[in-house]
Amino acid sequence: xxxxxxxxxxxxxxxxxxxxxxxxxxxxxxxxxxxxxxxxxxxxxxxxxxxxxxxxxxxxxxxxxxxxxxxxxxxxxxxxxxxxxxxxxxxxxxxxxxxxxxxxxxxx
Amino acid sequence: xxxxxxxxxxxxxxxxxxxxxxxxxxxxxxxxxxxxxxxxxxxxxxxxxxxxxxxxxxxxxxxxxxxxxxxxxxxxxxxxxxxxxxxxxxxxxxxxxxxxxxxxxxxxxxxx
Numbered sequence: 498x499x500x501x502x503x504x505x506x507x508x509x510x511x512x513x514x515x516x517x518x519x520x521x522x523x524x525x526x527x528x529x530x531x532x533x534x535x536x537x538x539x540x541x542x543x544x545x546x547x548x549x550x551x552x553x554x555x556x557x558x559x560x561x562x563x564x565x566x567x568x569x570x571x572x573x574x575x576x577x578x579x580x581x582x583x584x585x586x587x588x589x590x591x592x593x594x595x596x597x598x599x600x601x602x603x604x605x
Numbered sequence: 606x607x608x609x610x611x612x613x614x615x616x617x618x619x620x621x622x623x624x625x626x627x628x629x630x631x632x633x634x635x636x637x638x639x640x641x642x643x644x645x646x647x648x649x650x651x652x653x654x655x656x657x658x659x660x661x662x663x664x665x666x667x668x669x670x671x672x673x674x675x676x677x678x679x680x681x682x683x684x685x686x687x688x689x690x691x692x693x694x695x696x697x698x699x700x701x702x703x704x705x706x707x708x709x710x711x712x713x714x715x716x717x
Contacts (some may be wrong), residue, residue: 547663589704591651
């Protein structure tokens with residue numbers, strides 16, 4: 498089972514681009530990389546998923562290098578409402594290992 | 606579109622009392638269903654998952670049990686709650702096996 502490592506916390510300011518990097522050295526060939534966002538007292542919300550290279554949707558981009566041993570979630574022009582915990586996960590559904598995530602605090 | 610609901614949202618129960626948390630999914634068929642528990646400031650711990658009616662896999666030995674009496678219904682139960690059962694319980698579903706999970710609103714259980 499692939500375990501991930503990501504910073505415990507990060508601070509940024511409104512309007513900035515925020516990049517959160519996650520390492521997953523023992524990712525398996527068939528594993529996808531998935532990022533979730535969680536607000537207090539709510540369930541996690543799916544943000545983005547990728548397998549390799551770059552994936553972009555309406556809220557974020559996910560950059561995955563060729564060796565797939567890390568990934569970077571990029572949030573463009575963050576706002577105060579992006580203050581949340583962000584989880585990086587690798588693997589398939591029942592095999593997912595949830596760490597403590599990265600607590601992102603956006604300041605005015 | 607697919608939706609997931611779980612209830613109750615908040616529950617305060619005495620030690621030794623029973624528990625029943627219910628989760629239902631709408632707008633899809635034959636989903637994979639999951640129960641997670643989250644301690645304060647921690648990540649999610651998988652408790653049970655189900656790939657079909659009556660099929661339950663337990664990930665962590667504990668005081669809890671799960672059942673799936675219908676395709677889109679998942680129930681988490683306990684006969685006698687312990688203090689250590691307190692936490693935030695989350696139900697989730699997926700239609701794929703790639704890690705894209707969709708979560709309910711959560712149920713906060715406090716055992717006193």
